[in-house]
């Protein structure tokens with residue numbers, strides 16, 4: 780390959796590299812391959828990270844409506860069960876230490892996960908069943 784040919788290839792190569800990044804990065808963070816609940820918002824972990832295979836869990840539990848877990852926020856700061864917030868992480872609304880009496884992140888998870896397991900009489904409800912080593 781001479782210099783002229785190399786130059787002609789450079790631009791298509793750059794485009795391919797950019798496309799690969801555009802397609803690969805979002806899939807790496809999508810729910811399809813989520814196997815654990817993200818914990819980045821917690822600075823230190825007191826318990827082992829919780830296993831949660833997003834798609835498999837929801838299929839087995841037969842939950843079709845995303846808003847069941849991904850509720851939104853209304854203009855006056857209440858829970859919005861009409862508009863899904865899928866794609867937004869829980870910690871974008873639920874801080875680890877909120878200052879205004881809103882539901883903190885840990886409690887948000889515990890309430891949502893445990894309440895449904897208790898109600899449906901299925902799924903883990905004790906600490907060690909979710910925070911597995």
Ligand code: HEC
Nearest residue numbers: 816823824825826828829885888892893903904905906909
């Ligand atoms: C239905 C599943 C479930 C059960 C049962 C459960 N947790 Fe959690 N817990 C979670 C999830 C999900 C998170 C957030 C993600 C993570 O920490 O892995 C969390 C987070 C936490 C955190 C904050 C993160 C950390 O490790 O410091 C603590 C502390 C915690 N749980 C303690 C407990 C204790 C104590 C019990 C029993 C009384 C318990 N959990 C029961 C699901 C559960």
Ligand code: HEC
Nearest residue numbers: 809810817837842843844845847848865866867868869870
């Ligand atoms: C049983 C509860 C539950 C259901 C039902 C559910 N999800 Fe999730 N989903 C989660 C949790 C928990 C996370 C991790 C949230 C976080 O990062 O804080 C998540 C993460 C995601 C993410 C990754 C972005 C993010 O928040 O980090 C996407 C995208 C997503 N869900 C889409 C969906 C779609 C689409 C549906 C409906 C087909 C759905 N989810 C149903 C619990 C659920």
Ligand code: HEC
Nearest residue numbers: 848851852856857858864867869872881882887888890891
């Ligand atoms: C777009 C913002 C937003 C996102 C994203 C969000 N929430 Fe909420 N959530 C709220 C608001 C607003 C409330 C009502 C005020 C409060 O309790 O903090 C609420 C309340 C809650 C409550 C308390 C319900 C009750 O009956 O008291 C739980 C549990 C909860 N959220 C869990 C979650 C979980 C788990 C996720 C991620 C899968 C999540 N939320 C994502 C805005 C959000």
Ligand code: HEC
Nearest residue numbers: 829830831832836839840847891892895896899901902903
């Ligand atoms: C709306 C109801 C509902 C919510 C919310 C929910 N679950 Fe479940 N979960 C179920 C049901 C139903 C099962 C039992 C599925 C079966 O095996 O038949 C289950 C089973 C599980 C299991 C057993 C293994 C598996 O993947 O099937 C784990 C672990 C689990 N849930 C974790 C969680 C965590 C962590 C959360 C919160 C982020 C959560 N669940 C929120 C309904 C729910």
